[in-house]
Amino acid sequence: MTEAPTPRAPAEAAPRTVSAGPVAPTPEAACRLRPVPLGAVTITGGLWQARLQVNGEAAVPLGRERLESAGNLENLRIAAGTKKGEARGPVFMDSDVYKWLEAAAWEYARQPSRDLLDAQRDITAIVAAAQQPDGYLDSVVQIREGGERYRDLVMSHEHYCAGHLFQAAVAQVRCTGERGLLDVAVRLADHLVATFGEGRRPELDGHPEVEMGLVELHRETGNRDYLELARYFVDARGRGTLTGHGFEPAYYCDRVPIRDQVTVEGHAVRAVYLAAGAADVAIERHDAGLLQALQRQYAAMDAAKTYLTGGLGSRWEGESFGDPFELPPDRAYAETCAAVGGMQWAWRMLLATGDPAYADAAERKLLNGFLAGVSLSGAEFFYVNPLQLRSGASPDENRSPAHGRRGWFDVACCPPNIMRTLASLPGYLATTDAGGLQLHQYAPSSITAAVGGGQARISIETDYPWEGLVRIRTEQAPTAEWALSMRVPGWADGAHLRVDGEDRPVPAGSYASVRRSWRAGDTVELSLPMTVRFVEADDRIDAVRGCVAIERGPLVYAVEQAGQANGAMVDDLCVDPAGPATAEHRPDLLTGVTVVTAQGRARKRVSRGWPYPRAGDAAGRDGEDVPITAIPYFAWGNRGIGPMRVWLPRG
DSSP states (O other): OOOOOOOOOOOOSOOOOOOOOSOOOOTTSOOSOEEOOGGGEEEOSHHHHHHHHHIIIIIHHHHHHHHHHTTHHHHHHHHHTSSOSOOOSOTTHHHHHHHHHHHHHHHHHHSOOHHHHHHHHHHHHHHHHHSOTTSOOOHHHHHHSTTOTTTTHHHHOHHHHHHHHHHHHHHHHHHHOOOHHHHHHHHHHHHHHHHBSTTSBOOOOSSOOHHHHHHHHHHHHOOHHHHHHHHHHHHTOSSSOOOBTTBOGGGGTOSSOTTTOSSOOSBHHHHHHHHHHHHHHHHHHTOHHHHHHHHHHHHHHHHHSBOTTSOBOOBTGGGBOOSTTOOOSSSOOOOHHHHHHHHHHHHHHHHHHOOHHHHHHHHHIIIIIIGGGBOTTSSOBOSOOOSEEOTTOOOOSTTOGGGOSBSOOSSOSHHHHHHHHHHTGGGGSEEEETTEEEEOSOOSEEEEEEETTEEEEEEEEEOTTTSOEEEEEEEEOOSSOEEEEEEEOTTOTTOEEEETTEEEEOOTTEEEEEEEOOOTTOEEEEEOOOOEEEEEOOTTOGGGTTEEEEEETTEEEEEESTTOGGGOOGGGEEEOTTSOEEEEEETTSTTSEEEEEEEEEEOOOOOTTTTSOOTTOOOSTTOOEEEEEEEEGGGTTSSOOOOEESOEEBO
């Protein structure tokens, strides 16, 4: 645990201005929807505001400390020649610095402070000093390999690190106006353009990420060379050339060209980062064929390779996707970074198509598979996010959740990824199109957007995700007509929209839209049913066949040992989905969560034939009836580590 952070000094820089967020398609891009600029959205309360505040006050300062103590910044100093020593950590250590810089930039946009600005300037100067005259930059390669570049690009992550640098540089200039890191990024991108692509070096990085970074750098600078290099990296993949280090081409997303793929495979983070970058390329190049291929792959992933929590990656071996419906809850890898990448891909597909299913998918990942990756204190993290932890689970690996959340990892990709995603969250709430304003994620907030030939400002009041009422009030609006559209989640059967005192049903999995000439004070209310739902497991998922899970609203629930009545063991519990189920908000528990209580049974333990019952022994269905207490999955593991499960047998 870390000590409480000291208050920040006020920033001397200019006040926050409206700036683009993490994804800002060009005016010419083939987008159905366009993000509302990050600075035009202020989250004012509720769950997300609390998580953003903890991220800014605890996690981001912690990240700076860890970059120093783990050696990430020291590597850059050694590469710059200002210090002497050997490189520490894995080859991709620089990427964590860049993710942290990106987090610091988005956090500065949310809550400006002089300390945060100075930290960005200091680390930017360290990065710039390490860059070589021709633009090349990778501290570990510069130190360990004696400067021999791209010798083992299949696993050296040199382009991967560059991609994170590009994203950090774009974030910094958009949020602070300072161009120091952008200048570094442009020099490195120009070096890549001069080195790789058609007629130059054909190699590909074994870990996609640079594609997203190059496209966003193109969007910020207008240099189309960066977009074309990203297109090359997308289309050159899938030829089976990437092998080695004990892995086949599928691990590196290199078995099938992306335009021919029917599903995702291999290393989960690599796969979704590649798909997100390909979506950027498709949007900017008006590439309908590529977009259709990505739609096909996303649908296949969502149908057969995604956990209920939105988690991605079912195998520890290769941190990879498994076969269709290979989704074991206890062996789930579901890396936090994969949830981040999956959300990034979903957001880009939403911009391209306007399909609310992608907003649903982004919400499921954000509130469940992603948010579980960070403790309520903001100072400890899960790398792996299983849906079950058994009694007596052995913490046999550094990343194992059986350790509980940890302050950092030897491979520390997840913590700064969490930091940058939370800090940039306001950029993922709303979009506009020629017809009006669309709301995709719900939080108490204020949003300003250009609609109807003028400027509109709305305020949103809600206790979502705990309650289902979302009230939108118009504070300012142009006189021309425009449409306000609100996402109705796919689970929200029975939703209603109240306009001018009249209720009308709105279908789940759609947008409820009201088009009119708005005036200050106009109010619309969306009511989403927040009943407890018991979700049946797909019979094709062998490990949970016959089991059910508990959901309420957008949240997946987990049963953990802490809080169970009468000492009932989680491993022994089964649930009656036909029995009563109630929900109660507990502001005193886990910083405030809604708890679900369901009817269950504690199976009788069998002592004969230990550790396994002999044939003919009762399985224990004659155990006592007990209430089962479930909490939101994202909050598990904050009261000590112990047994937990999402899927429960019927009983």
